[in-house]
Amino acid sequence: MKVTDKKQILVVEDNDDYRELMTKILAKEGYEADLVATSLKGLELLAQKKYHLLISDLYLDSIDGIKLATTAKNINPGMKTLILTGNPQEATEMRAVENEIDLYLSKEKNLPLILKYIENLLSTASLDDRQVLLESHSENIVMNIKTHEVFKDNKEIDLTPKEFELLQLFLENKNVRLDRSYIVDQIWGGDNIVSRVIDVHVKNLRDKLQVYSIASIRGFGYKWNER
Incomplete structure (x- = not known):
């Protein structure tokens, strides 16, 4: 189901194929998304623009997705955060929970399910901002x-x-x-x-x-x- 009230999403993903796939599915669902390949570029955009949701790969160039998401919440406490990883492990999931990451998901989940998680996160974002x-x-x-x-x-x-x-x-x-x-x-x-x-x-x-x-x-x- 396409969204009617567009939300701003930042995606930080260093895998070109997966980033291109996310670009297509988010645009198809009606989201406005910026997609970048590095955590440094992600930090630059976070300082310039207010996003409703950060979607980040776990393993990135200079800082990992959990540290990036924690920094994002310090910049904008109302922002939702989603970590996607192709190598889910209990230890990193525990780190995500301890750092109050909203969701930690495996990339192996099918895209309709991931989109449903995104929809649910964003449905409460405006309330949290208020x-x-x-x-x-x-x-x-x-x-x-x-x-x-x-x-x-x-x-x-x-x-x-x-x-x-x-x-x-x-x-x-x-x-x-x-x-x-x-x-x-x-x-x-x-x-x-x-x-x-x-x-x-x-x-x-x-x-x-x-x-x-x-x-x-x-x-x-x-x-x-x-x-």
């Missing part, structure tokens, strides 16, 4: 849920765990009025805390991030205003 990264264009903030990093104007900001959770709550609910009881339930698990605790955390967020989007609503709570 879960991993939250942004405020108004304040030029990007937060990575997976790595617990927050950047303001491309500079990393150090937040406490509760400040991080509070910012996440705001960015997931832009332009929504959040009452104090809801904030307490989401961040402190419904514990009995005084209102002053919320106010202090909000003040700290404002100071650390130098933001003006957090509006106080008297007698109610707070709202993140996003233009």
